[in-house]
Amino acid sequence: MGFSQDNLKGFVLALSSSAFVGASFIIKKKGLRRAAAASGVRAGVGGFSYLLEPLWWLGMITMIVGEVANFVAYAFAPAVLVTPLGALSIIVSAVLAHFILNEKLHQLGILGCVMCIAGSIVIVIHAPQESPITSVQEIWSMATQPAFLLYVGSVIVLVFIMIFHFAPQCGHSNVLVFTGICSFMGSLSVMSVKAVGTALKLTFEGNNQLLYPETWFFVFIVATCVITQMNYLNKEAVTINIPLTYKKLLR
Known part of the structure; x- marks a missing residue:
């Protein structure tokens, strides 16, 4: 896959994103631990005292x-280039967890980190070239293909079941939930x-995409996914006494 200027920008942004996101998990976990120690109620069982913990907010800002x-990287580079690089946040988390949280990375964890790096490199090197996108409606056309809609429906059903x-039955004892x-x-x-x-990038270039309802629908989906992930990520981080490094490797 050739590296154009846009691809290079996306690559650097994706790497930077992995560093910040990886560090944020460690900072937030320390904040969650402090909040749980102070209030006696963990986020995993419905506690929200972490919202008053400055260290948790520092982790949130870092994230x-x-x-x-990562968002800007998607505007410059193909998803097949940006998405695999997100796995590198695991390496950042593993190293910081070792030094800050005293979580020892054993042989299986090291093997997992090596596999993440190798997988990311292979995917990035052999990723197909992306066709230029001239409007958000092109992405909408791809997102409404029957195969993708079937996938979306299946994921939504699985999420609701979980x-x-x-979640009520075994979420607090099984990190996989x-x-x-x-x-x-x-x-x-x-x-x-x-x-x-892509819509924002095209808009800044003079091709206004904010006029299309599809753009705002995608904004709504992003907001919904982010809010849901943040809620359950906080629950997952303190659910059971498993090092954060291994929780990340399960993703």
């Missing part, structure tokens, strides 16, 4: 910076983030 960089059935909800919702946000990023 926002990382997500904004939220209303599995909250992790699964976040991961499934994240898979839906990729298309919408790409659409919104």
Whole structure:
């Protein structure tokens, strides 16, 4: 895959995003621990005392910076280039967790990190070239293909089952429940983030995409996915006593 100027910008932004997002998980977890120690109620069982914890907000700001960089990266580079680089946040989290949270990275964790790096490199190198997108309506046309709509419907059904059935029963004892909800919702946000990023890029270039209702629909999807992910990510981070490094590797 050739690296144009836009692809290079997207590549650098995606790497920066991974660094900020990876660090944010560590900072937020320390904030969640402090809040739970002070109030006696964990976020995993419905506590919201972390909203008064400055360290949690620092982690949230760090995550926002990382997500904004990731958002802008989608406007410049293809999703097949940007998305795999998000796995590198695992490496950042693993290293910081080792030094800050005293979570030891054992052989299986190291193997997982190596596989993430190798997988990202392979996908980036062999990713197909993306055709130029001239309007958000082109993305809407792709997003409304029957195959993709079937996938979206399946994911929504799975998410609702996990939220209303599995989360109340075993969400506080099985890290895969909250992790699964976040991961499934994240898979839906990729298309919408790409659409919104492209719409803003084209608008700044003089081709106003804010006039199309499709743009605002994608904005709504992004907001819904982000809010849902943030809620269950906080629950997942303190659900059970599993190091954050391994929780990240399960994604």
